Amino acid sequence: MNDSLTVALAGNPNSGKTTMFNALTGARQHVGNYPGVTVEKKEGHCEHNSDKLHVVDLPGTYSLTAYSLEEVVARDFLVHERPEVTIDIVDASNLERNLYLALQFLELGIPVVIALNMIDVAKSRGMSIDADKLSELLGVPVVPVVARSSKGKTELMDAALSVAKKQQKQQPFEISYGEDLDSAISEMKALISKAHFLTDTYPARWTALKYLEEDKQILEKGRETDPQVAGKLEKIVERVKHHINTTMDTYPEALIADHRYGYIHAIMKQDILQRDDNSDRMYFSDMIDKVLTNRILGPVIMLLILMGLYQFTFTYSEVPVGWCESLFGWLGGVADVALPDGLLKSLVISGVIDGVGGVMGFVPLIMFMFFGIAILEDTGYLARVAFMLDRVFRIFGLHGSSVMSYIVSGGIAGGCAVPGVMATRTLRSPRERLATLLTAPFMNCGAKLPVMALLIAAFFAKHEAFVMFVLTLLAWAVALMASRLLRSTVITGESTPFVMELPPYRLPTMRGLLIHTWERTWQYIRKAGTVILGISILVWAMMTFPGLSDESVQQFDQQRKAARTAQPEAAQELDAAAEDAELSAAAGELQETLEGIDRKEAETALRNSVAGRVGTFLEGVSSLAGFDWRTNIALVGGFAAKEVIVSTLGTAYSLGEVDPEETGALPDTLAASPGWSPLVALSLIVFVMFYAPCFVVVVCIVREAGSWKWGAFSMVFNTVLAFALAVAVYQLGGLFV
Amino acid sequence: MKKQHGLRQMKVKQKGVIVAVNAKGELGRRIRDMGLVPGTELKVTGRAPLKDPVALRLKDFTLTLRNNEADYITVETEGE
Known part of the structure; x- marks a missing residue:
């Protein structure tokens, strides 16, 4: 839509920004990414009094520094895309801190309307806010709203549209930062205006402030645009910095923040906010926290809730997963009858239908998991989980929230790393998030279980439960240690500050939960689907070509x-x-x-295929861990999906395709084969647990980490690590057996 | 009697006022963005099961930070 107006929604996290976005756009929304980064970009459309509006939900931020990706994205959007109006959603029950961001919007000189959201909550806490007075003091419209029930929505949009249509240049707001800074600011401002330094994009005073804050992005831009002016500005900053440091023992950035809060404090004092109650009143949330974060009860309840999430995701999704499987099974059957034997049939069934079926099979899982996580996130419980577990996970360079991803990935054996990797989205710390999503695939997912079950049944049948338990512990140990290793080598950097809001507990709305769940799921289908189909066909081709000679x-x-x-x-x-x-x-x-004879032919064909040749070629190396060419081929096939290892082993041992759920003669065959021993089995189990994730997971890692580099890294790193562990098991074990 | 000390030394349920924040860089910015500036009143509402991080109530919201982050914040409390 060319002639439509753009409205940006901005505000603090937990201020109800997304709720307002949903209320405005309903189902007419679209989630994508900002170019080049993994920050989500939500857009939608709505109509108000016959005006067509393009609504953009900016990432929630507390400030507009260059400190986090979200903040850079938000402010770049505001200055480069220049939305006709920005609605700043402000949590009325937490006015002071929310105004800190609002003040920065005003200083940026963009057209703003303030929405005083959750005015009902504020009232219930005994606060009353004078919106008209606030509007007068800040010079922008202030509209009380309740996003949850759409109360005040019409008034808000009326105000926003009248600002948007004025097309007036908003005068940047100016506040005093104290004598020392103010004089420096005027000096810099004069310099900037005279040289037209970045003035196309930013107000002169704002640029001066950012120089004093030593904002990385602006400093860099400045040097590129006009090194001479930039040099002069930096010199002024050096001088001021030195002066402030010696006279006040602080630095400009801190002083600026103090003055902003001081200014807000002064505004509030002008009868903006009345409390009819003492401020020490214990809110409902605090009472819940007394129980949920209690020293003893807290961890117990958390364990129950996380196990509940796991049960919910994997047990209740069984039925729709079953539908998906039968649908694709049926399709395969149809293709089997309709197509003549040969390559085309093999391609359609093993390449296309199995591949797409594999992708779609995850959809119910992802939907259930995101629904569960949306509940935990929207109620505010997720922040408490991070709070309680941070001390433990920090040791390994992770974040308290990492636990969710680990558990969904198979921290309780039988999960799946696809939703697990996607669950890292709730993590706001970039380094911790990357370490989590790279190590989550080490957990024992549901597809590794048939392989383990097969090998355990063949070699350790008597101790099945005990071995499974040890393997679960091993997965956790390796994932945590690997994360520690990554954080001290590849993903270095201090741990991201934990300073985090514990939002008040809230009852999520069904509408919000459903929209949340659906958009995530749809993203997976759209983005992952195409790539995965391609790779599925590639793996099929590797195991099929070249065919047997005539x-x-x-x-x-x-x-x-x-x-x-x-x-x-x-x-x-x-x-x-x-x-x-x-x-x-x-x-x-x-x-x-x-x-x-058929099975012998299949075995010969498999050995002759590219995968077979790779397997045979690798036998020289893999024998260090006790794997022969048959195992190698199965492991290559396992890249498509781990349970394929079982069926491929079947083919390689001339048993025909083996159903992973019903291994039949395979355990006995393996147990009787001369190349196998309990030690080989153990070595293989270890390798399967930790080697390259299946390609669906790799595709998800690429999407979540934002580059193919990390997908490639996870395949190489995991395989090398797994091989080292397997060799260690086989060689050291060999000394004792 | 009033006394000044690190935020880490505060006990659960104790109240205090921030007198200085000495953190620089990313951490300092994050702390200030959340409203932890000199003059702010706060109360320790709880600690995680392993005593770290700590949960603070500011005027209208609750936030958490790690003990080693709390070390950068000096508070003034009513001594016993």
């Missing part, structure tokens, strides 16, 4: 023919028999012989 195909045909001619009657009976018909002893025997 010669060896003929050889197998001849073997079949020979078997048939040896028993002509049985062959006749077999051809005539219906699928489930009872066969005579001779025909049954012939059928088994023929199937044996």
Whole structure:
């Protein structure tokens, strides 16, 4: 829409910004990313009195420094895209701190309307706010609203539109920063105005302030634009800094913040806010916290809630996951009947349908997980989890919130790293977030379980439960240690400050939860779907091409023919028999012989394929961990999905495709094979637990980390680590056995 | 009698007023953005099960910070 007006929504986190966004746009919204960064960009449309509006929900921030990605994104949008009006959503029950950001918008000189949100909550706490007086003092419209119930929405949009249509240049707000800074600011401002230094984008005074705050982004821009002026400005800043440091033992940035808060404090004193109650009143939230963050009860309740989330995600999603599986199973069946045998059929069934089915199979899981997390997030409980666990996770360079991602990924065996990696979105600290999403795939996800179950059944049948328990602990230990390692090597940097708001407990709205869940899920389907289909076809091709030579195909045909001619009657009976018909002893025997030849052919074909050749080629190295070429091929196939390891092992051992849930003869075959021993099995279990995540997870890592670099890193790093551990198990174990 | 000391030394339920914030860089900015500036009244509402981080109530909201971050903040409390 070209002629539509752009309205930006800005404000503190937890100020009800997203609720207002949902109230305005309803389902007409779209979630994307800001170019080049992983910060979410939410846009939508709405109409007000026949005006078409383009609404953008900016990331929630406390300030407009260059300190976090969210803040840079928000302020870049405001100065470069120049929305016709910015609605600053302010939490009325927490006015002082929220006005700190509002003041910065005013200083930036952009057209602003302030929405006093949650005015009902403020009232219930005995506060009354004089909106007209506030509007008068700040020089912008102030409208009381309740975003949850859309109260005041019309008045707000009326005010916003009248500001937007005026198209007047808003005069940047000026406040005093004390004698020392004020004189420096005027000196700098004169210099800036005269040289037209960055004045196309920022008000002169604002640039001067940012220089005093030593704002990285502005300093860099300044040097690029006009090194001479930039140099002069920096010199002034040096001088002021030195002066303030010696006379007041502080620095300009701190002084600026103090004055902003001082200014707000002075405004509030002019009868803006009345409290009919002493301020020490215990709010409802504090009472809940007395229980939920209690020293003893707190952790117990948290464990129960996290287990509940896990149950909810994986148990209740079973039914829709089952629907998905039967749908794609049915599609596969249709294709099986409709298409002639050959490459096309194999491509459609094993490449396309299995690939897309694999992607769609995760959809219910993701929906359930995000719904559960949205509840924890919107109620405010997630911040308490981070609060309680921070001390433990900090040791490993992580954040208290990392626990969610770990548990969903399989910290309780049987999760899935796809929703686990996506769950890291709730983390606001960039380094901790990256470390979490790179290590979450070490957990024992549901697809690794069949592989473990197979090997445990074959070699450690007596101690099944105990081995599973030890493996769960091992997964946690390795994930945490790996994170520690990453944080001291690849993702270095101090831990992000924990300073975090504990938002008051709130009852989430169903509408908010559903919108939240749906947009995340849709994003997954849209972005991941295409890439995953491509990779699925690639893996299929690796395990199919090059096909067997004509010669060896003929050889197998001849073997079949020979078997048939040896028993002509049985062959006749077999051809005539219906699928489930009872066969005579001779025909049954012939059928088994023929199937044996088929399986032998499949094994030979697999060994001849690219994957097979890679597997054979790697045998020299992999024998250090006790893996032969058959295992190697299975591991290559496991990149598509870990449970494929079981079915591929079946093919490699000439048992035909093996159903991961129903391994049949495979455990016995493995146990009886000369190349296998409990030690090999243990080494393989360790390798499967920690090597490259399946490609669906890799695609998610790429999306969440924002670059292919991290996807590639996780494949290489995990595989090297897993191999080192497997070799250690095999070689050290060999000394004792 | 009033006395000044680090925020870390405050007990649960104790009240105080910030007199100085000495953190620089990212941490300092973050602390100030949240309204922890000199003159602000606060009360320690609780500590995490492992005694760290600490939860503070400011006038109209609650926030948490780690003990080593609290060390940068000097408060004035009513001594016993």
